Amino acid sequence: MKTRREFIKISAVGAGAAAIGLSAVNIAGLKLVNAANDQTAVSDEEMTSFPTYCEVCFWKCAGWTYVDKHKNIRKIIGNIEDPHCNGRLCPRGTGGVGMYTDEDRLKTPLIRETVNGEQVFRKASWKEALDLVASKMKDVANKYGPESFALFNHGAPGEHFKHLLHAYGSENEGEPAWAQCRGPREVGFSATFGSWIGSPEPTDIRDTNCLVLIGSHIGENMHNGQVQEVADIIGRNATIITVDPRLSTVASKSKYWLPIKPATDLALLLSWIHVLIYEGLYNKDYVEQYTMGFEQLKEHVKDMTPEWAYGITTIEPSIIRKTAREMANAAPAVIVHPGRHVVWYGDDSQRERAIAILNALLGSWGKRGGFYFKEAISVPKYPHPQYPHPEWSWKDNLDGKYPLSSMAITTELLAASIPEFEYKHQIKAWMVAGTNLPLTIPNKELFKTAAEAVEFIVVVDTMPMDITGYGDVVLPECTYLERFDALRAAPHREPNIALRMPAVEPKYETKPSWWIAKQLGERLGLGDFFDYDDFSEVLDWQLKKMGTSLDEMKKIGIKMFDRKSGPLYLADGEEYHFNTNSGKIELYSTEFAELGFDPMPKFTKHPEPEDGFYRLIYGRAPMHTFSRTSNNHNLFDLMNENSVWINPKVAELWDLKTGQKIWLQNQDGIVSTFPIKVRVTERIRWDSVYMVHGFGHDNKKLTRTFGRGASDTQLITNVMVDPMMGGTGMRGNFVTFITENPGKEAEA
Amino acid sequence: MRYAMAIDTKKCVGCSDCVVACQTENNVPHGYCRDWIVENVSGAYPIVEIELRSERCNHCENAPCVRCCPTGASHTVEGGIVMVTHDECIGCGACIQSCPYDARYSHPDGYVDKCTFCQHRLEKGQNTACVDVCPTKCLHFGDIEDPYSDVSLALKNRSWKVLAPEAGTKPQLYFLT
Numbered sequence: 055m056k057t058r059r060e061f062i063k064i065s066a067v068g069a070g071a072a073a074i075g076l077s078a079v080n081i082a083g084l085k086l087v088n089a090a091n092d093q094t095a096v097s098d099e100e101m102t103s104f105p106t107y108c109e110v111c112f113w114k115c116a117g118w119t120y121v122d123k124h125k126n127i128r129k130i131i132g133n134i135e136d137p138h139c140n141g142r143l144c145p146r147g148t149g150g151v152g153m154y155t156d157e158d159r160l161k162t163p164l165i166r167e168t169v170n171g172e173q174v175f176r177k178a179s180w181k182e183a184l185d186l187v188a189s190k191m192k193d194v195a196n197k198y199g200p201e202s203f204a205l206f207n208h209g210a211p212g213e214h215f216k217h218l219l220h221a222y223g224s225e226n227e228g229e230p231a232w233a234q235c236r237g238p239r240e241v242g243f244s245a246t247f248g249s250w251i252g253s254p255e256p257t258d259i260r261d262t263n264c265l266v267l268i269g270s271h272i273g274e275n276m277h278n279g280q281v282q283e284v285a286d287i288i289g290r291n292a293t294i295i296t297v298d299p300r301l302s303t304v305a306s307k308s309k310y311w312l313p314i315k316p317a318t319d320l321a322l323l324l325s326w327i328h329v330l331i332y333e334g335l336y337n338k339d340y341v342e343q344y345t346m347g348f349e350q351l352k353e354h355v356k357d358m359t360p361e362w363a364y365g366i367t368t369i370e371p372s373i374i375r376k377t378a379r380e381m382a383n384a385a386p387a388v389i390v391h392p393g394r395h396v397v398w399y400g401d402d403s404q405r406e407r408a409i410a411i412l413n414a415l416l417g418s419w420g421k422r423g424g425f426y427f428k429e430a431i432s433v434p435k436y437p438h439p440q441y442p443h444p445e446w447s448w449k450d451n452l453d454g455k456y457p458l459s460s461m462a463i464t465t466e467l468l469a470a471s472i473p474e475f476e477y478k479h480q481i482k483a484w485m486v487a488g489t490n491l492p493l494t495i496p497n498k499e500l501f502k503t504a505a506e507a508v509e510f511i512v513v514v515d516t517m518p519m520d521i522t523g524y525g526d527v528v529l530p531e532c533t534y535l536e537r538f539d540a541l542r543a544a545p546h547r548e549p550n551i552a553l554r555m556p557a558v559e560p561k562y563e564t565k566p567s568w569w570i571a572k573q574l575g576e577r578l579g580l581g582d583f584f585d586y587d588d589f590s591e592v593l594d595w596q597l598k599k600m601g602t603s604l605d606e607m608k609k610i611g612i613k614m615f616d617r618k619s620g621p622l623y624l625a626d627g628e629e630y631h632f633n634t635n636s637g638k639i640e641l642y643s644t645e646f647a648e649l650g651f652d653p654m655p656k657f658t659k660h661p662e663p664e665d666g667f668y669r670l671i672y673g674r675a676p677m678h679t680f681s682r683t684s685n686n687h688n689l690f691d692l693m694n695e696n697s698v699w700i701n702p703k704v705a706e707l708w709d710l711k712t713g714q715k716i717w718l719q720n721q722d723g724i725v726s727t728f729p730i731k732v733r734v735t736e737r738i739r740w741d742s743v744y745m746v747h748g749f750g751h752d753n754k755k756l757t758r759t760f761g762r763g764a765s766d767t768q769l770i771t772n773v774m775v776d777p778m779m780g781g782t783g784m785r786g787n788f789v790t791f792i793t794e795n796p797g798k799e800a801e802a
Numbered sequence: 803m804r805y806a807m808a809i810d811t812k813k814c815v816g817c818s819d820c821v822v823a824c825q826t827e828n829n830v831p832h833g834y835c836r837d838w839i840v841e842n843v844s845g846a847y848p849i850v851e852i853e854l855r856s857e858r859c860n861h862c863e864n865a866p867c868v869r870c871c872p873t874g875a876s877h878t879v880e881g882g883i884v885m886v887t888h889d890e891c892i893g894c895g896a897c898i899q900s901c902p903y904d905a906r907y908s909h910p911d912g913y914v915d916k917c918t919f920c921q922h923r924l925e926k927g928q929n930t931a932c933v934d935v936c937p938t939k940c941l942h943f944g945d946i947e948d949p950y951s952d953v954s955l956a957l958k959n960r961s962w963k964v965l966a967p968e969a970g971t972k973p974q975l976y977f978l979t
Contacts, residue, residue, distance in 0.1 A: 095828045095922050129826035132935075142937045145819040151826055273815035278937055285813045285938030303815050306852035313848040676817035687832050688825060692818045701847060736847045 096122050104557035105133065105611030107542045109210055109534035110146040110153065111679040112231070112253060113278050114542050115139035116612045117147060119535050119557035127151050127535060127557060133611045137279060137546045138254060144276040145677045149688035153516065153533045154561070158685055158757050160518055160530035161562035175528065180565065180573070187527050188577030190510045191222065194483045200224045201444045202482040204467050208489040210539040210554070211514060211531060211567035215487050218571040221438070221583040225447040226481065228462035230494045233780045239392040241458045241779045242406025245643040247419050248633030251392050252545055256428040258622075259283035263423055264293040264384030266377075268319055268409060270393040271302040276676040277394070293384060295377050297322060300671060300699070300744050301737040310377050316669050316742055317399055317660040317785065318367040323408035324657055325363035326378045328355040330415045333375075335382035337417030344630065345414055347642025347653075354654045366657065385416040387423025400774030400783035403458065404655040407643065411655070414639045420624040428545035429619045434599040436592045438583045446479045453478070456780035457649050463780035464495060465773075471504040483510040487567065488531075490519040493681035493748065496770040496784050514570060517685060518755035530564045532556075537566035538589040541596065547622060549615040551600070553593070553607040651778055660774075660786060662741075667721060667788035668704065669742040672766040681748040684759040695763035697733040699744040705734040708791055717792040718743075720769045725796050727752055730764035743789060804863070805881040805919055806946035806974040807933075808956040809856050813940035816841055816854040820932035820941065824858075827920065827931035834907050836917040837932055853979075856932070856941060859884060859905040859917035860965070860973030867897035867906065875913075881945070882974060883921055888913040902969040919943075946974070 103118040108130075116136035120129045130150050134141030143150075163183030164175040178186075194203050200223030205215055208229050216227050231237075240250040259265060260283045272284050284304065287294070294308035297319060305311040314322060330336045331352050341348055360371035381388050390412045396402050418424025448462040451470050456463060471481040481504075495501050505511065505524045513525035522528045531537075535557050542552040560566070572584040586592055594604040602613055624630055631637045635644040647653040663669050677692040678684060684694075698718065700710060710716065715729035728750050738744050750765030774783030816839045824836050837858035844851050861884050868876045868884060875890035876897050886897075886906075891913035898906045898914060909915040920930035928934070933941040944951030953976070962976045 095920075097922060097926065098928075099926075128829075129823075139937075142935055142939075143819070144937055145817050145822045148819055148822040148826060148935055273817070273938075276817055276937070281815065281817075282937050282939070285815070285940065288813050289810075289939075301848075301850045301852065303852065303854070306850070307812065311848070676815060676819075677822075688822050691825070691832055691835070692821060736843060736845060736850045737852070739847065 096128055101128060103131075104555055105552070105608060106130070106535060106554045106557065107552040108143065108147040108150055109554075110150050110683060111276070112209065113138055113144075114544065114552070115143055115147050115278050116542070116552035117143050118611065121557050125558055127154050130535075133552070135610070135612045135614070136552065137548065137550060138544070139278045140282060142278070142282065144278045144281070145692060146276060146679055146683060146689060147278070149677070149683075149686060149692075150535065152686035152688035152690075154535045154558075156517065156686060158518060158755060159516055159533075159562065160522070160528060160564065162530060163563070164522075164525070164528040166526045178527075180563065183527050183529060184570075184573045184577060187512045187529070188574050190483060190512075190526075191574070191578060194510065195223065198480070198482050199445060201226060201446050202480055203485070204228070204471070204481045204483070205485045205487065206464060206467070206489055206491060207487045210534065211488040213540045214567040214571040215485060215514070217583065218575050218580070219485075220441040221575060221580045222578060223442045223444055225444050226462060226467060228448070228464040228467045230464055230489060232459070232461035233463040233465055233782050234397060234494060234496070234784075235395050237459070237461065237779045237781045238396045238402035238776055239394075239406040239409075240460070241403040243392060243410045245403075245407060245634070245645050246410035246414060246640055252428065254279060254544060254546065255392065255394070256426050256545065257389050257391060258421075258423050258426045259287060259389060261423040262287060262292060262384070262387050262389050264295065264381050264388040266295045266297070266381060266388070266390040267304060267308075268297050268323070268391065268393055268405075269398075270391050271298065271304060271673050273303040273307075274676055275394065275674045293380050295380065299739040299742050300673075302673075310373070310380070312369050312373065312377070313739060315366070315368045316671065316739070317662075318657075320401065320405045320408055320655060321358070321363045321366040321657045322369060322374065323405065323412060324355055324358040324655065325360045325374050326381070326412055327351070327408065327415065328358045329360060329375055329378035330382060330412070331355060333378070335379060336415040337385050339627075340386065340417030341415060343627065344632070344639045345641050346636050346638040347640055351411065351641040351654055358657075366659075381412075381416055384423075386418045386421035388416050388418050389413070389424055390416070390418075397776070397781040398783050398785040399660050400776050400781070400786075401658050402776050402781050402783060403778040404652065407646075408655040411641055414641060419639065420630065422623050426547055426622040427619065428547070429549045429617050430545035431543050431549035431551060431600070431615050433541050433543050433551070434596050436586075436595055438585065451477050451479050452780075456776075456778065458779045460779075464491075465497075465500065465782055466780060468495065468500055468504040472507050481508065483508055485512045485514065486521050486525070487514040490515075490521045490681050492520040492524075493751070493765055493767050496767060496773045496782050498768055499771070514567060516564070517682070518753055519682070520751055520753045522755075523753055529570055530562065531567055531570065532560035532564035536560040536564070538568065538593060539566075541593065548617060550612060551607075551615075552612045553604075555590075555608060646778075649778075663788035664721075667790050668700075669785065670718075670720070670766065670769055670787045670789050671742050671744045671785065672747045673744065675746045678746070678748050681751065684749055684751060684762070685756040687758065690758050693746075694758070695731065696746040696749040697731045698764070699733050699735050699738040701738050701740040702734050702736060703740050705732065708793075710734065710791065710793075714793075717796055718764055718769055718789040719792055720771060721788045722771045724769055724771055725792060726750065726764035726768060728761050728764050729795070803881045803945045804947050804974065805861065805883055805924070805943070806953050806976060807858075807919075807930075808942040808953045808962065808976045808978055810938075810940040810942070810956065810978040811853050811855055812978065813938040814839075814854040814856055815938055817937065819935050819937060820856050823931045823935035824917070827923075828918070830915070831910055834909070834915070836915065855977055856936075857903065857905075857965075858932070858975070860903050860971065860975045861917075861919060862974065863972035864970060866900040866902070866969075866971060870896045870900045872896065879921070881924075883919050884916075885918060885921065886914055886916060888915075902966045902971060903973070
């Protein structure tokens with residue numbers, strides 16, 4: 055009897071997947087069932103639906119949670135009015151119900167205790183746990199000042215705790231979204247166009263004629279609305295040009311796949327700029343009217359020919375020219391996509407600048423099929439007393455370094471937690487909410503040393519993530535399906551808001567973050583900042599100011615508003631002031647020049663793997679988000695471990711077979727705690743290996759995912775920091791293969 | 803009337819949303835599925851192709867599972883949908899053996915289970931759950947005898963294939979290539 059079906063069946067052509075796996079049927083376990091029992095589908099009319107927006111990733115699609123008459127959450131369906139998802143959630147959003155049903159969830163507050171010399175967590179009441187956290191926060195404020203209390207956060211819970219932190223007197227809040235993810239593109243695009251990209255990206259893929267992806271694996275990153283628009287343009291045969299050393303899913307659907315040598319993207323981008331300028335293919339009217347620095351740029355890229363780039367990138371000059379012409383033919387309905395996770399080699403802000411410059415030359419910014427002018431609605435601030443003014447913040451600790459960091463750098467907050475590093479101002483305690491730092495922050499030693507050094511850590515999460523193992527107190531948050539949160543008011547083509555409300559009562563003894571923040575605030579004497587009994591009062595107050603109400607939003611879930619900032623696109627020849635120093639699109643960045651950085655991007659050669667080592671490339675799978683979903687039963691069913699992709703030539707050299715378990719060792723001698731299965735595939739270059747991020751959890755309380763697959767983050771010990779904004783470049787790590795068990799025991 | 807599905811392999815990104823949506827819609831137990839993704843890779847770096855297919859029961863016009871069922875639990879209903887009456891199924895598994903598409907599984911409650919084309923939704927004028935959820939809109943469903951149904955329109959002017967045509971089952975899943 056088949057007890058388990060593999061959901062993703064990977065087979066070589068010819069080896070039919072369908073015929074394998076059949077075996078004799080065991081009828082001993084036969085049990086007749088009543089067709090009317092709970093196993094059958096329940097029709098939508100028999101259920102009640104409640105609006106929500108998803109918390110499984112940052113795309114925050116709006117949907118409806120369906121609850122049956124037994125108060126079971128049966129399914130989550132996208133809200134058809136929502137521009138983030140158009141009624142179609144992605145697998146993670148659909149599988150979000152698994153966040154609620156996961157029996158491994160944190161169930162009660164936990165307090166670390168030493169029993170017979172061994173540290174254990176014991177269950178605690180909310181009162182005891184909150185009293186303890188509040189007293190520690192008071193201690194820290196009295197001894198070192200409230201500024202030395204830092205918050206690491208991601209997503210909706212962060213909003214509530216940032217409010218608490220600001221009321222308490224600290225601005226030291228960091229999220230991996232900046233220095234471990236998209237910071238460089240905001241710096242690069244801001245320097246060029248005077249505007250961040252932000253989230254969701256204002257890429258007008260829907261109407262584009264040419265989409266250029268630099269290592270961006272849309273479709274494997276399931277950024278929903280964007281994936282939908284890419285599928286639309288595949289349907290109408292628009293040109294897609296994908297630059298990636300790996301045949302990503304979207305690369306396989308692209309007109310051009312440029313299998314570039316890793317770490318050389320900037321050379322390709324510069325040669326494209328060269329071709330556009332020297333073949334006269336750039337958008338002359340647009341460049342004339344809106345940009346400055348063209349002559350300097352022209353001189354700068356004079357020698358950066360496709361022939362020059364060929365030697366660096368391995369992409370043939372004829373292909374470089376041909377693809378540049380494709381872009382120019384499509385202009386201005388062309389997008390050279392900024393990407394999202396772009397902290398690769400430490401010169402990432404400059405690579406993003408090159409991408410921005412290409413878009414400027416093609417005239418795609420502010421044009422249909424290029425980048426639209428996004429707009430968000432501002433949600434009225436619920437009244438509270440003025441926040442105290444902190445005496446210092448993370449910025450003061452940088453001492454002039456990373457001048458373009460406009461959000462706190464997580465790794466700097468961690469470093470400031472280690473007294474030996476002698477930062478001017480020290481971090482003494484942390485709250486960590488909704489982010490699993492050990493599987494997020496590169497250089498695990500830095501994280502561990504910092505966690506050892508601080509006096510107190512409180513972790514707020516829904517799951518016993520690896521980070522909870524470091525907490526002194528762990529507070530169990532209920533899932534997004536069981537709570538109110540702040541309104542979603544992200545920018546889009548049209549401003550809009552989405553409501554999240556509880557579909558069911560919180561399971562176990564879990565609580566919403568707004569409640570936890572308020573309880574702590576009251577204990578800290580900050581009750582005035584939390585002047586409500588239930589967060590729904592805040593929402594209702596805000597919604598009424600916006601011309602709607604909580605009652606109405608409960609019925610519609612999402613509401614669109616008229617644009618106030620003007621049209622989506624620039625009209626031909628329209629006057630426009632860009633928010634840069636010069637008021638123009640800066641091909642030559644005056645901002646960078648003033649700060650002593652290269653005003654125009656230059657190619658820098660990055661280290662290459664030694665013999666027997668392969669560049670570690672990592673990415674996403676469409677059914678998982680970060681490291682947060684691997685234990686979710688619905689999504690675990692779809693992908694229950696990661697594998698390391700190895701080119702067949704390399705596999706032959708090492709005598710490796712698909713399915714074989716190996717350990718990875720990096721250039722600094724770090725060996726993966728857990729083995730990982732080999733996937734021999736033609737989809738990856740011979741000088742690189744690839745793995746999906748987010749596996750290799752070492753917390754045994756994650757009963758399904760514990761020890762499955764390996765953690766890429768653990769193997770990223772060489773960090774190339776972007777001097778402009780503090781981004782932690784993570785693509786300069788090289789691994790080799792160990793086929794015998796190195797005997798490392800998993801940490802408990 | 804004959805229900806059929808066209809799967810656009812050019813658009814499918816293999817995200818498996820169809821699998822989860824089916825699971826939650828039809829209460830498929832964890833560890834099992836009624837639909838799944840197949841990824842085929844061919845060629846050698848850097849000339850490589852990928853085909854992604856969302857697969858499920860083919861609701862064959864000439865269904866071996868129906869013919870071999872000893873109790874009549876497996877049967878065909880209006881529109882050509884192949885169904886299993888759980889009450890009448892003794893779990894013998896003959897149908898599982900006979901299916902060239904590996905589309906059936908033994909439910910832990912003792913009967914054989916598979917895709918129903920979400921018949922309970924069709925009755926209410928809705929599409930199947932997988933079609934409605936697919937972020938790439940690569941699934942097209944409807945009455946293939948109606949020239950203006952979504953599935954007929956999707957097949958028009960596109961090349962397509964069926965799986966295991968040699969089995970002679972007259973399958974009703976069409977893969978756009």
